[in-house]
Amino acid sequence: MTKQRMHLGxxxxxxxxxxxxxxxxxxxxxxxxxxxxxxxxxxxxxxxEDTLAKAIAKQFGLKYVDIEQAPxxxxxxxxxxxxxxxxHNILPLSVANGRLKLxxxxxxxxxxxxxxRLRLNKELECYVASPKKIRTYIEESLVDKSSSGxxxxxxxxxxxxxxxxATAAELAEAGHELxxxxxxxxxxxxxxxGPIIKLVNLIIDTAYHMRASDIHIxxxxxxxxxxxxxxxxxxxxxxxxxNMQNPLVTRFKILSxxxxxxxxxxxxxxxxxxxxxxxxDFRVSSLxxxxxxxxxxxxxxxxxxxxxxxxxxxxxxxxxxxxxxxxRPNGIFLVTxxxxxxxxxxxxxxxxxxxxxxxxxxxxxxxxxxxxxxxNQCQIKEEIGLTFDKILRSMLRQAxxxxxxxEIRDSEVADIxxxxxxxxxxxxxxxxxxxxxxxxxxLIDMGVKPFLVASSIQAIMAQRLVRVICKKCRVVDEHPNxxxxxxxxxxxxxxxxxxxxxxxxxxxxHNTGYKGRLGIFEMIEMGSELRExxxxxxxxxxxRAAAKAGGMRTLAEDGVLKVFxxxxxxxEISRNAQIEGVVAE
Numbered sequence: 391m392t393k394q395r396m397h398l399g400x401x402x403x404x405x406x407x408x409x410x411x412x413x414x415x416x417x418x419x420x421x422x423x424x425x426x427x428x429x430x431x432x433x434x435x436x437x438x439e440d441t442l443a444k445a446i447a448k449q450f451g452l453k454y455v456d457i458e459q460a461p462x463x464x465x466x467x468x469x470x471x472x473x474x475x476x477x478h479n480i481l482p483l484s485v486a487n488g489r490l491k492l493x494x495x496x497x498x499x500x501x502x503x504x505x506x507r508l509r510l511n512k513e514l515e516c517y518v519a520s521p522k523k524i525r526t527y528i529e530e531s532l533v534d535k536s537s538s539g540x541x542x543x544x545x546x547x548x549x550x551x552x553x554x555x556a557t558a559a560e561l562a563e564a565g566h567e568l569x570x571x572x573x574x575x576x577x578x579x580x581x582x583x584g585p586i587i588k589l590v591n592l593i594i595d596t597a598y599h600m601r602a603s604d605i606h607i608x609x610x611x612x613x614x615x616x617x618x619x620x621x622x623x624x625x626x627x628x629x630x631x632x633n634m635q636n637p638l639v640t641r642f643k644i645l646s647x648x649x650x651x652x653x654x655x656x657x658x659x660x661x662x663x664x665x666x667x668x669x670x671d672f673r674v675s676s677l678x679x680x681x682x683x684x685x686x687x688x689x690x691x692x693x694x695x696x697x698x699x700x701x702x703x704x705x706x707x708x709x710x711x712x713x714x715x716x717x718r719p720n721g722i723f724l725v726t727x728x729x730x731x732x733x734x735x736x737x738x739x740x741x742x743x744x745x746x747x748x749x750x751x752x753x754x755x756x757x758x759x760x761x762x763x764x765x766n767q768c769q770i771k772e773e774i775g776l777t778f779d780k781i782l783r784s785m786l787r788q789a790x791x792x793x794x795x796x797e798i799r800d801s802e803v804a805d806i807x808x809x810x811x812x813x814x815x816x817x818x819x820x821x822x823x824x825x826x827x828x829x830x831x832x833l834i835d836m837g838v839k840p841f842l843v844a845s846s847i848q849a850i851m852a853q854r855l856v857r858v859i860c861k862k863c864r865v866v867d868e869h870p871n872x873x874x875x876x877x878x879x880x881x882x883x884x885x886x887x888x889x890x891x892x893x894x895x896x897x898x899x900h901n902t903g904y905k906g907r908l909g910i911f912e913m914i915e916m917g918s919e920l921r922e923x924x925x926x927x928x929x930x931x932x933x934r935a936a937a938k939a940g941g942m943r944t945l946a947e948d949g950v951l952k953v954f955x956x957x958x959x960x961x962e963i964s965r966n967a968q969i970e971g972v973v974a975e
Contacts, residue, residue: 447518457523495521504631609682646674703908721848753794795819801837827933844924857904863896874960
């Protein structure tokens with residue numbers, strides 16, 4: 391747990407520098423005059439600037455520096471541009487290994503720190519000194535170039551602008567486009583379009599071109615972190631200054647139709663934007679936090695679900711079984727897995743294959759993320775009582791052939807879905823369980839009668855998404871990690887004859903070695919033995935043993951096939967597959 395910072399008055403009182411009653415009076419004065427306590431204490435003659443600087447240093451866990459004794463280099467203006475020194479009343483000590491030792495007077499001036507950090511592209515190691523002594527040193531030691539000639543100021547401005555543009559260009563070339571744009575904004579070097587608007591557009595466009603599924607705007611104590619989720623893994627792209635947090639968050643709220651005045655409660659919204667000729671929907675969520683609201687944009691690409699069953703990643707036998715199951719006239723087909731495992735994409739692919747003029751398809755979803763022609767899609771709205779169970783009851787009066795229930799969350803929804811399956815409807819739905827067999831015990835635990843579970847379910851499929859090795863930089867992995875081979879049950883001796891592959895990293899995959907994702911699957915068809923075990927309330931382990939004896943291939947085993955095909959890596963499969971007896975690291 392983070393140690394709580396001491397109050398300035400507490401530090402001064404404990405050091406015996408200020409009497410209790412005098413401190414109380416000063417605190418009251420500070421509140422009524424809207425001044426800082428330190429300034430009030432100086433105005434009252436209770437402490438001097440040096441004493442205040444020492445107390446502030448202690449409060450923030452920084453070192454105090456006496457300017458008169460500090461080893462400030464004579465060429466300070468070469469370390470930091472002179473305009474920064476004068477504007478922010480700061481002095482450099484030294485720079486090494488990308489860290490700048492900097493003397494400041496106010497550790498709470500985050501805007502100053504952001505400006506220096508962004509301008510110089512260096513991390514800061516701050517020291518505290520008296521602001522008056524810093525100012526005196528600057529006036530006495532640094533040459534005021536603006537007084538040397540009337541034209542020098544303009545020359546210096548041009549030089550500064552050129553320096554900012556050059557630094558921003560270097561940042562952009564190094565892949566830090568957002569930092570580069572933030573630097574131009576901070577310097578007032580933005581187009582008429584509006585600096586924050588331009589920055590927001592850049593954040594969204596960058597995410598689209600990186601194939602990201604989410605954008606995470608995360609306020610931190612001293613900066614705002616921008617992360618993109620690409621192929622299921624969060625990547626930190628850039629950071630922008632803290633002083634841009636409020637206008638950035640406000641812009642996202644305006645675009646998504648949120649209330650910009652509401653900062654205490656979570657909010658949801660949507661943004662529709664045309665990128666490269668394609669209409670892209672963004673589902674936006676704002677969550678209040680300690681350092682400000684965190685904003686997440688879920689990118690809903692139309693092409694993300696229009697991939698077809700054959701592109702999901704099935705092996706040939708599972709593909710044939712999947713095709714047989716989804717074309718049955720009735721029963722329940724369940725897809726299980728954690729959030730983000732591609733369950734919705736799999737079910738949409740199945741529905742698109744079945745979406746013919748002679749079939750009536752109705753879905754109940756929360757929320758409806760993608761719209762499809764020919765399907766009747768219903769949005770859950772719990773605030774007005776439009777819940778899964780109400781929609782399901784109404785669905786059955788619409789005479790559908792196929793029903794999709796976004797998720798079976800409770801026994802009431804499960805009972806209605808099972809009744810629909812038993813009365814001649816084909817029902818697709820999802821369930822949050824770790825493996826396929828766990829879905830049977832989960833439904834029984836919900837309160838569904840075992841004989842109903844046994845008679846209504848046609849098949850259950852568990853799935854995970856694994857990253858695919860980038861085709862442009864795929865190479866043979868000469869030394870695969872023995873731990874991952876052991877987890878997957880791969881004999882290292884087999885690798886000599888059947889090589890495994892990895893991605894070396896290239897610009898096409900942003901040096902990750904992976905590009906795109908495919909599914910690994912675990913599918914069971916409910917035969918007579920499994921139905922009998924379900925009726926007898928068998929445990930998950932008993933059901934799993936029977937399913938494996940009947941030919942079920944586990945997630946890990948399906949992943950191993952992809953490893954030897956050069957599709958993915960042992961590390962990626964072992965990280966995502968449900969391996970018995972293994973604790974995730």
